[in-house]
Amino acid sequence: MNRLPTYKLTGLLRCLAWAMLLTTVNISVASAFVQEGCTNPFACNYDASATDDDGSCEYLSCIGCMNEFACNFDPLALYPDLSCEYFSCAGCTAPLACNFDDAATIPDEGACDFESCAGCMDFTACNFDSEATLSIPSSCEYPLPDYDCNGLLVGCTNCAPVFLTAFDSDTVQCVSDLPSGTDNDIIAIDPSTGDTLEVISFFGEVIGSQSFNLANTAEGDGPDGAIRLFGLAEQLGLAESDYFVESFPLILTRFSNGVALVTGQVVDSENDNLKWNLHLVLEDMQTAETWLNESPGHDLMTAFGCDADTANWMTYRMANSQSYLIGSGGYDGSWLQLSHMPFNESKRFQLGQGGNSVNCEYGLGGWFAWEGEVLGQSVMGLAGDLVVDLGADVIVNVPCGEEFVAQFYNSLNPNSGDFTSETQYTYAVDTTAPVMESSCESTVSLCFEPSVGVALPDPCSFAEDNCGFGLDSDYSDFIVSGNPNAGDGTPFEIERTYTASDCSGNVGVFVQTLIFDGGDCEDPQGLIESPAEWIEDSDDETFGPPSAKNPFEAFFTTGSTIAPNPTASSSTLRVQRTQAAKVTVRVYNLAGQEAMPSIQLDGNERESSALVLLDASELLSGCYLVRIEYPGEVETLRWIVSK
Numbered sequence: 001m002n003r004l005p006t007y008k009l010t011g012l013l014r015c016l017a018w019a020m021l022l023t024t025v026n027i028s029v030a031s032a033f034v035q036e037g038c039t040n041p042f043a044c045n046y047d048a049s050a051t052d053d054d055g056s057c058e059y060l061s062c063i064g065c066m067n068e069f070a071c072n073f074d075p076l077a078l079y080p081d082l083s084c085e086y087f088s089c090a091g092c093t094a095p096l097a098c099n100f101d102d103a104a105t106i107p108d109e110g111a112c113d114f115e116s117c118a119g120c121m122d123f124t125a126c127n128f129d130s131e132a133t134l135s136i137p138s139s140c141e142y143p144l145p146d147y148d149c150n151g152l153l154v155g156c157t158n159c160a161p162v163f164l165t166a167f168d169s170d171t172v173q174c175v176s177d178l179p180s181g182t183d184n185d186i187i188a189i190d191p192s193t194g195d196t197l198e199v200i201s202f203f204g205e206v207i208g209s210q211s212f213n214l215a216n217t218a219e220g221d222g223p224d225g226a227i228r229l230f231g232l233a234e235q236l237g238l239a240e241s242d243y244f245v246e247s248f249p250l251i252l253t254r255f256s257n258g259v260a261l262v263t264g265q266v267v268d269s270e271n272d273n274l275k276w277n278l279h280l281v282l283e284d285m286q287t288a289e290t291w292l293n294e295s296p297g298h299d300l301m302t303a304f305g306c307d308a309d310t311a312n313w314m315t316y317r318m319a320n321s322q323s324y325l326i327g328s329g330g331y332d333g334s335w336l337q338l339s340h341m342p343f344n345e346s347k348r349f350q351l352g353q354g355g356n357s358v359n360c361e362y363g364l365g366g367w368f369a370w371e372g373e374v375l376g377q378s379v380m381g382l383a384g385d386l387v388v389d390l391g392a393d394v395i396v397n398v399p400c401g402e403e404f405v406a407q408f409y410n411s412l413n414p415n416s417g418d419f420t421s422e423t424q425y426t427y428a429v430d431t432t433a434p435v436m437e438s439s440c441e442s443t444v445s446l447c448f449e450p451s452v453g454v455a456l457p458d459p460c461s462f463a464e465d466n467c468g469f470g471l472d473s474d475y476s477d478f479i480v481s482g483n484p485n486a487g488d489g490t491p492f493e494i495e496r497t498y499t500a501s502d503c504s505g506n507v508g509v510f511v512q513t514l515i516f517d518g519g520d521c522e523d524p525q526g527l528i529e530s531p532a533e534w535i536e537d538s539d540d541e542t543f544g545p546p547s548a549k550n551p552f553e554a555f556f557t558t559g560s561t562i563a564p565n566p567t568a569s570s571s572t573l574r575v576q577r578t579q580a581a582k583v584t585v586r587v588y589n590l591a592g593q594e595a596m597p598s599i600q601l602d603g604n605e606r607e608s609s610a611l612v613l614l615d616a617s618e619l620l621s622g623c624y625l626v627r628i629e630y631p632g633e634v635e636t637l638r639w640i641v642s643k
Contacts, residue, residue: 044078071106096134122273123240124330124375137273145332146416155333160418161188161197161411167422171429174467175207178405179426188411188420197411200321202281204406205257210396215250215262215388218365220303220358226250227266227276227325229336229370230383238374240270250278250388252364255406258285260316260351262364262386265328275328279410279421280338280386282316282349282366291315297346301365306354313352317345318368324412326419327374333417336372341382349386356387363389373417400469400503403428432466434473434500434508443513444591447521448489451566451640454516455622456484457591462500462508473500482516491518521590521623560628562614566640573612573637575601575628584629585612587639595624616641 037050044062064077071089091104091111098117118139119132125140126149146155164187172178182201189196217226225243233239250264260282268274288310292298300308318340327334341347349366350356356363365387371380398404407424440460448454462473475498482492494514501507559576575583583601586594596619601610614626621643628635 069106098134122271122330124273140273142273142330156190156192156413156416156418159190159192159413159416161413161420162191163188163199163409163411163420163422165409165422167409167424170424170426172426173428173430173432175403175428176467178205178403178428179203179407182407182409183424186409188409190413190415197413199409199411201407201409202259202283202319202322203257204253204255204259204261204408206398206405207256207403209256209398211254212394212396213252213254213364214391215246215252215264215364216391217245218356218358218361218363218387218389220387223269224358224387225266225269226386226388227278228385228387229381231381232374232379236374236377236379238377238379239268239274241268243269244274244276245269247272247275249391252390259283260285261408267329271330273330275331276325276336277328277419279322279324279326279419281319281322283319284317286315287311288313288315288350288352291348297344298348299346300350301347301357302354303357303359306360308350308354309352313350313355315348315350316366317348318366322410323368324410324419325370325372326412327417331374333376334372334374335412335414335417335419336370336374336379337412338368338370338384341367341369341384351390356389358387359389361389362392363387373414401428401430401505428467430467430502430504430506433506434462434465434471434502436498436508436510437461437463439593440510440512441591442511443515446514446516447519447590448516449521449623449640452621452623452642453487454484454489454492455590455620456494456514457589457622458593458595458620459496460498460510460512462498462510465502467502467504469503471500471502473498475499477514480513484516489518492516560635560637562626562637562639565638566642567616568641568643570616571614571639573614573626573628575610575612581631583610586627586629587614588625588627590623590625595619614639616643 033051035049035051036054037047037052038045038057039050039053040046040057043057043059045056045058062076062078063081064074065072065084066077066080067073067084070084070086072083072085086106089104090106090108091101092099092109092113093104093107094100094109094112097112097114099111099113114134117132118134118136119129120127120137120140121132121135122128122137122140125142127139127141143149143151146153146157148154180203182203186199186201187196188199215226217224223241223243224245226246227244228242229239229244230242233242244266247265247267250262250266253261253263255261262278262280262282264278266276266278288300288308292300292310300310300313302308318338320337320339323338325336325338347367349364351364353362354360356365358365365385367383367385369380369382370384373379404425404427407426408421409424410419410421412419437460444457446454446456459475462471465471475496478495478497480493480495482490484492484494493516496512496514498510498512499507561574562571563574565571573585575585581603583603585599585601587596589595596615599612601612619641621641624639624641626637626639628637
């Protein structure tokens with residue numbers, strides 16, 4: 001056998017390998033540029049990547065209803081047909097309808113049924129329908145008070161507490177005469193049995209001003225209610241909601257003695273036949289700043305992001321014996337007594353900007369526990385609160401003469417849930433007009449003093465107001481005859497009219513007649529004038545040097561003096577003493593009235609005299625008598641004021 005050389009065989013094999021490789025590459029390249037499929041763009045199965053049509057195109061699967069409002073709308077359809085229909089998905093889309101169809105996409109109002117599932121859904125009504133899903137409040141039927149649904153007497157007829165006292169308004173003269181508390185002798189009875197009932201009371205004082213606010217449910221995170229009684233619905237099943245909202249704005253009344261009262265009505269947020277009448281009393285008003293400083297355990301509650309203005313926030317403690325929710329409507333006969341929470345009073349009722357603790361509005365909020373009877377069941381709960389926004393302060397200023405106090409008396413009959421509240425009003429009504437001081441004479445005789453002329457007396461003063469308030473007083477002079485300004489000693493008559501009014505509007509009038517008949521002044525009877533200046537010129541030995549014949553020796557040897565005299569501003573009185581004794585100095589005008597407060601001097605054996613300043617700045621021009629009273633003796637000096 002002939003064999004090829006080895007090198008030739010190797011070269012042949014290499015050629016065959018390259019040939020096979022080139023053939024494979026050519027086949028792969030050809031396959032990469034050919035893609036079979038439906039190449040018709042109008043076909044349902046059009047393949048945009050196909051290069052060769054393989055005859056698979058079809059035109060039926062993408063034909064359908066393209067109306068999006070149709071029941072059989074096909075979102076994948078490319079070509080419309082006449083298959084759209086609008087009946088299979090039509091139905092009642094009203095959520096409150098008995099046959100509400102949540103799958104229906106086409107509303108059919110005519111198909112809605114509002115009768116078959118409608119009924120009274122108030123569980124306190126006689127015809128309560130437990131299967132009803134649509135509430136018709138007007139269809140509910142309720143028993144008469146004190147009767148059951150069968151007309152049988154189950155309650156107490158006419159059991160509202162009756163007070164054995166008439167609370168007619170009363171009046172007193174002055175604010176100081178107003179009552180400062182309540183009457184502990186007030187009695188209330190159950191009229192059906194005659195049994196005595198507990199009487200609770202509190203005291204509201206209105207002096208200076210009284211404040212009012214309208215209050216509404218404060219809106220915050222989660223369910224809201226002006227009054228919240230947690231557990232009444234979920235745990236006890238005695239309400240349809242734990243949240244009660246106002247049927248009309250509540251009223252916050254604040255008295256000037258730091259007591260506040262919240263009144264009004266709230267209803268269940270899910271059933272407005274379940275009603276509570278509010279009677280909440282808050283007491284012991286303090287600023288938040290004062291209250292916080294009392295104890296490190298005291299704290300405030302604020303909503304997130306709100307700041308407490310502690311200087312202007314007011315805090316209160318709930319008056320436990322005074323605070324009630326009294327049932328009405330479906331809750332007739334029910335009652336709850338409220339008490340402050342927490343028991344340790346680490347929190348308080350808060351009033352101010354952000355005070356309701358659920359938002360930053362001007363509001364009032366606080367926590368309480370509750371206990372009582374609801375629909376015949378004894379109940380209690382540790383969690384309840386008042387959470388309200390407040391309207392702007394309405395401040396009623398009480399002017400002087402219109403002050404009053406309100407004494408509130410309340411009584412609950414726990415056997416029937418009846419609650420009676422009565423108020424005794426006492427007003428300060430001052431009817432006493434100001435009167436002139438008794439020392440003021442209605443007729444004053446004037447005289448002529450050579451160095452002064454005719455000096456008119458100082459004006460009289462009215463006595464202090466009978467209620468201790470200030471008086472607005474004035475006087476005017478009317479010349480009846482003559483000319484008081486002539487200064488020539490001719491007679492004249494003046495009618496001086498004084499008027500004074502108190503804060504209650506009472507007016508007092510006093511008329512004084514000043515008469516000058518032309519006569520000279522004489523020493524007032526009973527007042528002995530010191531002869532210091534004229535005794536030396538007297539020929540009467542009675543007033544000569546001291547001797548046994550001189551009966552005035554002990555009196556005149558004191559030698560008191562006034563200088564300067566006359567004066568326009570002030571003088572110095574030198575009082576001489578012969579022994580240590582208590583001395584009184586009085587200054588009188590010529591009408592016999594004291595012109596200034598008396599001055600007391602205590603005796604001193606080491607001093608032979610004492611100096612007294614006589615201030616004339618408040619006196620009118622005229623002649624005055626300075627009377628120096630020693631034990632058992634009197635000395636009188638004449639003092640002239642000339643301005």
